[in-house]
Amino acid sequence: MIPAPKPPSEPDMNNLPTNPMPLHQKKYLLNSIKAIRRLKDAQPFINPVDIVKLNIPFYYNYIKRPMDLSTIEKKLNVNAYEDPIQLIEDFNLMVENCFKFNGKDSAISSMVKNILSSFEKHINNLPPKELPDKKSTS
């Protein structure tokens, strides 16, 4: 088995969407990611898995699309997301990568489950795409 090369890092700046998500949703999600990054259990997920520091040369043989909180934040900042669902998919990818490589019952996976439940609480309060019409008297 030969160590697989590092996959291309994201975002792909040559392939940004023409209609990114509205600013109010972007702002909300940026605050959510920042809040999650401050959690104690978020520490190992703040930056991409470092295969040299962790001495895991075969990581990319198993994990084809690495994902982490700094990459999600970067993609938000460059408007790489058309819809919040795509950010949610990236967060879930980060969780699944952890489960796959370390096992669902590992210590690191209980940490990723904790930050996932915090993320889900933020997503419950995500503002809708269309802001309520300011003129309407409901």
Ligand SMILES: CN1C(=O)c2ccccc2Sc2cc(NC(=O)[C@@H]3CCCO3)ccc21
């Ligand atoms: C998510 N994840 C992992 O999925 C992972 C992958 C392989 C082996 C262990 C782990 S637990 C883990 C630990 C760190 N640890 C660190 O970042 C620091 C720096 C290197 C050693 O501790 C970072 C990511 C990570």
